[in-house]
Amino acid sequence: MIEQYGWSDLLAQAFAPHARAGLTPGRVVVQQRNGYRVLADQGELRAKAAGRLMHEAGEAGHPVVGDWVALSLEPGQRSATIHAILPRRTAFVRRAAHSVQDVQVIAANIDVAFVVTSLNADLNPRRIERFLAAAWQSGARPVLVLTKADLSPDLDAQRAEMQALAADCPVVVVSARQGQGLDGLLAHLAPGETCVLIGSSGVGKSTLVNALLGEDRMATEAIRESDDQGRHTTSHRQLVRLPGGGLIIDSPGIREVGLIDAEEGVSAVFDDIEALVAACRFSDCSHGGEPGCAVQAALKSGALAPARWASFQKLGAELAAVEDKAARLAKDAKRRGQKSYRSAKKADRDAG
Ligand SMILES: Nc1nc2c(ncn2[C@@H]2O[C@H](COP(=O)(O)OP(=O)(O)OP(=O)(O)O)[C@@H](O)[C@H]2O)c(=O)[nH]1
Ligand SMILES: [Mg+2]
Ligand SMILES: [Zn+2]
Incomplete structure (x- = not known):
């Protein structure tokens, strides 16, 4: 059942410690004010997040639609408790x-x-x-x-x-x-x-x-x-x-205002990787084999999945491109503004 909702070997790997703890994997499919609906191999279940999960984490740590979560099932009932969220790919x-x-x-x-x-x-x-x-x-x-x-x-x-x-x-x-x-x-x-x-x-x-x-x-x-x-x-x-x-x-209609700015957006999703980057010995570490590189160490020990590292790097490159484009557009707009100002002055002179 969960295979149909995007479950993969990579997710199964990330889930292994939760499986050992006796928890069941599921994906959040509906998020309402008073709870969640989660798709598991047992079918669609009503679910609540464990109090610990809601209290410890900031809002970014609450389960959302699309999340893969670790569940305990109430025997005989179609309801469950969410105990953990697997790292978000995006x-x-x-x-x-x-x-x-x-x-x-x-x-x-x-x-x-x-x-x-x-x-x-x-x-x-x-x-x-x-x-x-x-x-x-x-x-x-x-x-x-x-x-x-x-x-x-x-x-x-x-x-x-x-x-x-x-x-x-x-x-x-x-x-x-x-x-x-x-x-x-x-x-x-x-x-x-x-x-x-x-x-x-x-x-x-x-x-x-x-x-x-x-x-x-x-x-x-x-x-x-x-x-x-x-x-x-x-x-x-x-x-x-x-x-x-x-x-x-x-999803409900949203307004474009309040969409997060680039840097904060990355931090919200990849705070674990940012912590690793901050722990490298050299502040300008390129994570390509320097001594004391926390990223390489985490990749080697398996604490950081290669796919997640790749998507962090890809995101960085794309963000730089978006920011470049925004800067270019702003410059173009300014140049156009000046030109039309100049041609307006010229028109004024010509008329006068
Ligand atoms: N003519 C025409 N009308 C459309 C089309 N798609 C949607 N509509 C109409 O647009 C209106 C709004 O559509 P919804 O699907 O409710 O819009 P929504 O984006 O889900 O809106 P929210 O749920 O409020 O965020 C409805 O009256 C639809 O019938 C289309 O392809 N052609
Ligand atoms: Mg709608
Ligand atoms: Zn490094």
């Missing part, structure tokens, strides 16, 4: 509402982040850029998804504008209503991989999940006619399995 994070320092993890162990925006209204490039940067930051592969193609005033122009903005990230155009573009979307998600839908309320995330499922399992609601805003119809995150074997997480 995580989509944002700043917690109540605190500047604390981060909230939106979803964990995601392979693909679908950044969703709709073509029925004016596109908001700044917003989409922030969503994309947050998606890069999560460690997942971002894909920009343009929904409601059937309502687009000028599909080719909108697509070109978005492709320019998304740079190397793929852009997919869909219409859930007309069943158009769904195969192209699914091409980005291999069986056993997990994706999350991220975007504002009302862009059509739940409608898209229903179209991919071939049934109306998620609640959807019309957007307000006055201002095209969604109504925050989806209230909790939920992971479901698609007919093709991919896993998809529908």
